[in-house]
Amino acid sequence: MAAEPTRRGVIAAVAAGSLGLTGLTGCKGIAALGPVPAISPDVAALERAIAAEQLLIDRYQAATGQLSGAGAGAGAGRLAVLGAIRAEHEAHLAQLREHLVVPARLAGKKSHVAAPPLPGGASASIDALIADERAAVARLTGELLDAPPVLAQLLASIAAAEAVHAVLLRRVGSGAKR
Numbered sequence: 001m002a003a004e005p006t007r008r009g010v011i012a013a014v015a016a017g018s019l020g021l022t023g024l025t026g027c028k029g030i031a032a033l034g035p036v037p038a039i040s041p042d043v044a045a046l047e048r049a050i051a052a053e054q055l056l057i058d059r060y061q062a063a064t065g066q067l068s069g070a071g072a073g074a075g076a077g078r079l080a081v082l083g084a085i086r087a088e089h090e091a092h093l094a095q096l097r098e099h100l101v102v103p104a105r106l107a108g109k110k111s112h113v114a115a116p117p118l119p120g121g122a123s124a125s126i127d128a129l130i131a132d133e134r135a136a137v138a139r140l141t142g143e144l145l146d147a148p149p150v151l152a153q154l155l156a157s158i159a160a161a162e163a164v165h166a167v168l169l170r171r172v173g174s175g176a177k178r
Contacts, residue, residue: 041146045143048143049143050093050100052139056089057093058115059118059129060082060085060086061086063118064086067125078122078173095154095158130166130170133166134162136159137163140158140162143155
């Protein structure tokens, strides 16, 4: 009658490779399920729109701080418009995030890109924000043809709002004639 192998004996045998179990030594982990699927174009477009809205919010916050620091010359009306537009961007961001479903284990793993600094002076800052809004309109409308209907509708709505923001900014006094 053969004795049952002990746990120590099995571990020693595997460590020594004497059992010929070299095919069982590696675990494939998640790779056993197949390749990780690529991010769909819809999700990629949504992530780009979310990142862009966050950058716009950061730019408006910087502009508000810059113009508030300029004193009474900034004008309460100009600051009110900047605040209202920033609030709309925050609403856009919330709407976009509602459409992106991220598993809890992946939430918060995206790094936040810092917004580029605004140029000095109220007029130059407003001009920069106008350029940002126009760039947002172009980017969002460029995404429309490839987006599914629900996302296309949201992106088109946000693009229309961005176009209005550019007009409002021009009216509060960028200093440049357009």
